[in-house]
Amino acid sequence: MAKKGSGGWVESGKTILYAALIAVGIRTVAFEPFNIPSGSMIPTLLVGDYLFVSKFSYGYSRHSLPFSPNLFSGRIFGRLPDRGDVAVFKLPSDNSTDYIKRIVGLPGDRIQMRGGILYVNGAAVQRALVGPFVVEGDGPRMTVREYRETLPPSSGMAQGRSHSILEASDDGPFDNTQEFRVPEGHVFAMGDNRDNSLDSRAMNHVGFVPLENLVGRAEFIFFSVDGSAAWWEVWAWPFAIRWNRLFSGVR
Template sequence: MAKKKSGGWLESIKTIVYAALIAVGIRTVAFEPFNIPSGSMIPTLLVGDYLFVSKFSYGYSRHSMPFSPNLFDGRIFGSLPRRGDVAVFKLPRDGSTDYIKRIIGLPGDRIQVRAGLLYINGEAVRREFVGPYTVEGDGPRITVRLYRETLPAAGTAAGVTHQILEATDDGPFDNTTEFRVPDGHVFAMGDNRDNSLDSRAMNAVGFIPIENLVGRAEFIFFSVDGSAAWYEVWAWPFAIRWTRLFSAVR
């Protein structure tokens, strides 16, 4: 009887180990969940969104694995992101902090912002005014301007159309020098243009090595507006943003 009990414990431990290995494998090569803690990507991503990031989109680097072990350099099966992709990357200055932004510039691109308007390779990026937008859940409630922006095509890929927010066209990052994206790097910006620490801040984020890309944001699987505490079970259904569940990230 004692032998059987010992064997039962051993099988349970083996099952747990196998499950953990499978979970790590899926997170490494397929999909990894992330949550959105700040408002730098509003209106595309809201505080409280939970999303899946595809790890295979740009190939694999050491940052594809948990804790980014220094096992090899570069990427395996690597490919460039598409201009306009929403991507998770490791912050270049520490190699460990996860950031999520929109890829605006590819290697060789010239990026500049003038009076709030984005320029890529010397050409103004088209933006259309949509209307006022009230920002909630990321500090004080404010109303800003919502625009529809269409990035230029890159190669055979059509230009991506997405929405951005502008509180002003004369903020700290609304007039920049021209940035030339070096080989092996990309340039990223938040959709909440006046409330995003991104590649425009060279001393904080700057150009992002392609090796630091973790994956592409694919779809939101859960979203909560933060109006219900963990113990307020009766309020949970009202805190879920039901319309955002299983929506694609564009």
């Protein structure tokens, strides 16, 4: 009887181990979940969004693996992002903190902000006013302007990506910058909430992002909560879920 019980524990242990290995495998080569803790990507991503990131979109680096072990350098099956991709990457200054921003500059591009307008390779990026936008859930409630911005197309694309951005003003600290020339093997990333994003414009903190640091491309939101219900307020959970954002793609 004792022997049979011991065998049962062994089989249960094997099942748990196999399940863990499968989960790690999926997170490494296919999809990994992430949550949004800050408002730097509003209105595209909101605080409390949970999304899946495809790990295969840009190939694999050591940062594709749990804890980023220094097993190899560069990328395997690597490919460049497209301008406009929303990507997760490891912060270059510590190679461990996860950031999520929009890729606006590719290797060799010249990037600059002038009066709140993004310039890519000397040409102003088109932006069209959508209207006022009320920012909530990331500090004090405030009304800003929403624009629709269209980036230049990447190589092989017929037209550039169009997405929403927010601007509180056009004369903030990052609204007028030097011209940044993106080095080979790097990309330039910015938040859609332009006046509330610490991104590649902050050279002493983020700066140019090495291709090796890319973790994957944001694909779709699988869950979203507005933070209005505490974990123990079970009765309020259904009202805290942003049902309209579930299973929506990230663009």
